[in-house]
Amino acid sequence: MxxxxxxxxxxxxxxxxxxxxxxxxxxxxxxxxxxxxxxxxxxxxxxxxxxxxxxxxxxxxxxxxxxxxxxxxxxxxxxxxxxxxxxxxxxxxxxxxxxxxxxxxxxxxxxxxxxxxxxxxxxxxxxRVGFHGLDVYSLWESLHAVLDHVRAHDPEHEERALAAYRCFEPYAEDPQSYALSTSLVPEGCRDEVAALLAQARAHAERERAAAVGGSPTEFAAWQNAETVAGAERYYRAMVGGGPESWNVRDAHMADTLDRLMDRQGPGARxxxxxxxxxxxxxxxxxxxxxxxxxxxxxxxxxxxxxxxxxxxxxxxxxxxxxxxxxxxxxxxxxxxxxxxxxxxxxxxxxxxxxxxxxxxxxxxxxxxxxxxxxxxxxxxxxxxxxxxxxxxxxxxxxxxxxxxxxxxxxxxxxxxRALDPLHRYEHGRGEEDTFPSGQ
CATH class of the missing domain: 3.40.1660.10 (EreA-like (biosynthetic domain))
Incomplete structure (x- = not known):
């Protein structure tokens, strides 16, 4: 060999x-x-x-x-x-x-x-060549971004965004706390997230129909809504253990890539x-x-x-x-x-x-x-x-x-050789990968 x-x-x-x-x-x-x-x-x-x-x-x-x-x-x-x-x-x-x-x-x-x-x-x-994140972890950051966008660009649907925000609010931006809650209340915030995502998709499609490729601002808001939905599925799957949370995460990354390629058009690479x-x-x-x-x-x-x-x-x-x-x-x-x-x-x-x-x-x-x-x-x-x-x-x-x-x-x-970080300290634990850890 x-x-x-x-x-x-x-x-x-x-x-x-x-x-x-x-x-x-x-x-x-x-x-x-x-x-x-x-x-x-x-x-x-x-x-x-x-x-x-x-x-x-x-x-x-x-x-x-x-x-x-x-x-x-x-x-x-x-x-x-x-x-x-x-x-x-x-x-x-x-x-x-x-x-x-x-x-x-x-x-x-x-x-x-x-x-x-x-x-x-x-x-x-x-x-110009873009730089985009594919991952699923940013539930609260993406939720805040969607709420800010709706207030600025789609205020007639603000209540739908607020409903999702209020549902997650008791968990104080702690994903483990939300994940554990779904073992007691299985539906969690799934319905509120589904409604938020449907609205974001519809608004992005209207913008896309009005202009080739659609508005970058609307696309970013839609992707943030997709991330909220993906993160909610991910944290729910964490409770059950096994491979499901890994699969949810990687499917979300592949789906995000598909949306980016679709938005760029047939010649995208x-x-x-x-x-x-x-x-x-x-x-x-x-x-x-x-x-x-x-x-x-x-x-x-x-x-x-x-x-x-x-x-x-x-x-x-x-x-x-x-x-x-x-x-x-x-x-x-x-x-x-x-x-x-x-x-x-x-x-x-x-x-x-x-x-x-x-x-x-x-x-x-x-x-x-x-x-x-x-x-x-x-x-x-x-x-x-x-x-x-x-x-x-x-x-x-x-x-x-x-x-x-x-x-x-x-x-x-x-x-x-080892990477050279910009920071020599860290704060907060973030969202821990559970299966397998840390990759």
Whole structure:
């Protein structure tokens, strides 16, 4: 297997060495780029380098990330030069509140966002590249945004928005409190949210009928209403445990991406930034046995005919930013060498400690090595969340994976370093992922 891996490797030494991957991407409309941890600077940098080339050379329309819609919408306004938006995207990222802030409030994202704004300001408004959040967590932030929008633009329906707000108000913006309440009162705020969402959709459709693509303001309000609905389903599912809350979250992210693509029109092309556990096809891992689906699987199922390229990233050894427990401050931790029997150990030994790019055939076929190819063998593949305990490496932090089925390409980085957060402290616990934790 080591020989086969070595034979398939392209040297990785700067943005131009991504040429084989750009060729593999071709005319694909969806490129999802992963990461094996949320706290590795090299993952963010290579992801940004690839995204820059996709924007500059292939005309990709927007970047969609594993982040909150409201926070990312402010960043979107900054990088697209919207009137009244902050001139420096760093100011927006510095104001991100949800734990773990270092996922987006870090020097690598600042560097990319500043480049994107500079790139956009040289273009006409209709061609500027957006930055959007796909995630489901911002129930209260999105609810406030919908209420503010209705009061300003649709005041005759303010009571419907207020009904949803009043229903959630007793839980004092504590998602766990709301989730637990639904075990006693199963209907929770479902009816109020459904009414709010129906109104937001109807208003957005009226605006869309009146203008090509509709109003950006109305679309943002509609998406905030969709997020309220998705978050309500997510927190309700948390009570039951198991895979359902994960599935609700990833389906919401895939649905949000569909809405963004639909709004952009037939020529739209999307770059997606998420953890490997979201963008690598779940069917090529043990996630499928647990009843889980993810964004990568849904992209292939829904949009395979439009071209979907899933790009995983991995590392053998280095340092990583993470927390010792949920809600605690981030710190740089030593990440030990990958254990035996893993993708990362195989590649480290096959390549002699060098980094490499792998990009295989679009039909998933294997060249020359048949079923014995290294990327057809089930191997453990490193996955580190926002909470990390290096002493659990002997049995945890890996996902059983058939790499050639999970991804269409893979960037292997032998040694990596920790991310540089904008903040050295954290406040608040945020919304804890329960299945699995922190990815």
């Amino acid at each position: 080591a020989t086969a891996a070595r034979d398939e490797a392209f040297p990785l030494a700067g943005p131009r060495s991504l040429d084989p991957l750009l060729e593999r991407i071709g005319d694909a409309r969806y490129v999802a780029i992963g990461e094996a941890s949320h706290g590795t600077a090299d993952f963010y940098r290579w992801r940004a380098d690839l995204t820059r080339r996709l924007i500059e050379e292939k005309g990709f329309s927007f970047v969609a990330v594993e982040g909150d819609w409201p926070d990312c919408h402010v960043l979107h306004q900054s990088v697209t030069g919207a009137p009244g938006a902050p001139d420096d995207p760093a100011a927006v990222l510095d104001a991100f509140e949800r734990w773990p802030r270092w996922m987006w409030a870090n020097t690598e994202v600042v560097r990319f966002a500043r480049w994107l704004r500079e790139h956009n300001l040289a273009l006409p408004e209709e061609r 999307a770059v997606i930034w998420e953890h490997n556990t979201h963008i690598g096809d779940a069917r090529a891992t043990d996630m499928a046995d647990a009843g889980m689906v993810n964004v990568g699987q849904l992209l292939r199922e829904r949009h395979g005919a439009d071209g979907v390229v899933l790009v995983g990233l991995g590392t053998y050894q280095g340092t990583v930013v993470a927390a010792d427990d949920w809600g605690l401050p981030p710190r740089a931790m030593a990440m030990p060498p990958a254990r035996a029997g893993t993708v990362e150990r195989l590649l480290h030994e096959a390549l002699g400690g060098r980094s490499a790019l792998f990009a295989w055939n679009g039909d998933g076929s294997v060249d020359g090595n048949g079923a014995a190819s290294w990327r057809r063998a089930p191997l453990d593949h490193r996955a580190i969340g926002v909470v990390y305990r290096p002493d659990t490496e002997r049995w945890g932090n890996y996902v059983p994976t058939v790499l050639g089925d999970r991804y269409d390409a893979f960037l292997y980085l032998d040694r990596t």
